[in-house]
Amino acid sequence: MSDLVSQEFNFEVDNEGSEGRCYRAILPSEASSYNAGERCIIEIPHTANGFMNCSNSWLNLSVEFKNLTGTGVTAETTAIRLSNIGAYSLISQLNIVSNSTGYVQEIRNFQNVMALLLNSNTDQSATMANSVCSGVPPPDPTGLRLGISQTVAGNAIAKQTFSIPLIGLLSSIKLLPLGFLNDNLSIEIIWASSVRNVLFSSTAVATNAITGGDMTITAEYDTDLIVVSDNTMTQVRQASDINQGIMSWSDTQIHAVSNSVSISELNAPTEIFKQTLVGGVKPKQLLQVFHTAFSNLGRGDPYSLYSYWSTEWRLRLGSQEFPPRFIKSEAESIASLQDCYNAIAVSLHNGQANVNTADGGTRPPSTTGLTTATKTGVSGYNFTKFYDTEEGIDTVGKQLITEVNLKLSPSGATDVSLNAFTFKRFAVVYSISESGEFSVSY
């Protein structure tokens, strides 16, 4: 007989939580409303003994479209649609600024990052909730995804409200220790520059097309704040990993880098090989790389994901190829993507990609074509060595290059170029110095 009494048979009461209380607070934006392309600031005040529970916080938005211009946009009930990423398409950049030290998070191309995450790292259940809160399309019996129809009357769309959780530092599983900072933080949002980032026509260009319009946006951050006692604050400091007065914790960030793919390259009559240097940060711990492409505005859903390479792609980091041979079929592309989310096991497959929408070598719709579904073609490569650890590959001083082959699509030539996007997810360390200065390193 073992002398061990299993934990299941130890009958004991859960401990009481640390002394403190929580409350929800609305943090307003600096201005009452914003137009397309403007900069929105939401101050997160320094709170004595305070923590922000980012995982239960979200951004409340309202948006109203007016003076829409183009073809067939005076009164329309089905053709004009919200992008498949819903209200996330309103945000072009999401940054966090420490008022004492500067940027601690900078996510440019935010819409593209969200298109990646919403298509590759959500399941049908999450889509139900996201449809209400973010305006993404709800589950469809066909398995296809197409943005939610908007009712246009008098060249305007009535005000809509959304409550969207944010990503990066503002979705961290760690509570943000506001009480240890010496100054306020700011959420800096750069709004999308055009209504065409948000709305699109699902019909032929000659029937319905949006060329412009105004949008008025309001925003506030709906946050869960926790305030603890002095004693608990001391306990937190004692229990935390503090080195020479600096409190640090690990997290991840994601950056997106764009490169253009020309019409002639996409329509190459014989197969060509295209190598593209990926700029941006060279992190110490690169965890995953994702690769896809987006269409130029005005041709279908602006955040459809096109796996534009004709048959194969891979990465080159320094002198090494990842993987050594090319990722060829669409099945291999998606399997490699699933590996990035540790979801390669049969029971764990996840994401919105399916056999109808993750087409290899697809191109945006023609001027006479209909947009019948959001494309979900994206692939990825996982550099992490162990499950659930933030241990990737060191890219300091190395060039990251994407390698794809391209040739004319069997369905015909395209007349629009694409923007290829490479996303780098990497480990970061956030630090708060003894004097309360907040910084990030990677």
Next chain:
Amino acid sequence: MSTVLNNEVIYSEEPLPLSSTRRVAEFENNRGNIRGGGTAYISIPNLRNGVIDCNGAFVKFTVQSTLEGTNLPHYSSASPPAETLFNQLTLSSSGAVSFIRKIDIFSNSGLVASIDHANKLASIISVSNNGLNSQNAKSVVDGTSISPTGDLIGNVISDCYGLFGTASTATKSITPEMTFIINNGILACLGEGMMPIFAQKNGIELQIQFETDARLSYVGRFGAGGADSAPTTITSGTNTFTNISYVAPIIEFDNSSMDAIVSRNGFGTRDVMWSGVGYHANTQQLSIVNQNSTGLVTTLLANNRFKSLKSLHVGAFDNPSVGAGRGDLNLPRVPFTSIQYRMNGLEYPINRIDTIGKVVQNTISCHSNNSPSVGSTLMKITDTALDYRQLPVTASEFTSMKRGVCGLSLETWAETDSISGLDVSQSDTEALINMTSKAVVTASLNLVFVSTYDVIYVINEQGVLSASYN
């Protein structure tokens, strides 16, 4: 060089468990067949050296209903008789839990847990926290709508459970016998964790009161011709329940293993306590006047006094007097424009929950974090909105069911297993509901508030189980 060795490359053997055997036992109702409104009594005796693994336990029952109305499934008078209107009757999308009105658990004649309006409570928790990923298996187990895209149309009786009785007519139809098992979080201490039944002097008695109103569990549809084609209506009905039992895995230890458990926990020598989660449903009428006018409706939540209140949910249920059985009466909706609660003299949340996005996000925060890849609920944009009103059913087929609940998390440290809910043991809870006048209604709605709270279960030296929560 790293100073950490990753778990994946550490190879070790799990320690051997205490010597025991595991068997699944079935404790049967001792009152035989039960009609709707009746109560099943299930005695679970003290089991020598036995512990119930309540995580794998469930209530099992078989139900057959006789429904009255019009255009009900029946057989034609032709020879041989043809199945007529067979596809027009579905189960409620909430499934078999709609048949259960109340659960009581007694120890030594003392009440340990009582969950009234269990069907509505379970439906609120389901819409709040369930997702599509579990619907396939659940539809088999407890009759929940299979709903692959979240339409929440109930399972068609004849397709899923067999043919209607041969004595069925267009105005009186007899359903097949259907067997379900439920847990759904409404079995209190008999539905979660380990129950040290060996330490309880007189065992436990589980009482299950079944629902009187058969209309709560069925929905009539339109005929194959679509809109306005031979609509099935349900005006009344009776349910008969048989084979009612509580089925649970029992772990039986040998004497020496039992000694180790008794010694470690102190059974028989001191009070032994452990934590659990309890639910309490509070029902109110949202009157016709309130629904037809604009303004603030304030109402007190009776008996909402808990030492650690984890969350509050609210949903409104349709009135059976409207719709003639063609709506789902056991699905919650959101009937108000905004809501806020007042507890301990403070408003929660400080700013009202006044958009459908906030409703859903606040509801998700009761169960998980609010990440777009994690948050899960049965609410979706095409069927969830504020200001729901129950209107007469029009001559068109339901292609999807309206649903919605509004939750509010009150836990400080929700991510951990610590007890950190709001102490409302010394304060009344007041719901502050804003209503906006909409389409004129002629029936009240049944407003149900569900409180989720921390419970401490205690077995005293004499072997009597009790629960403490305020």
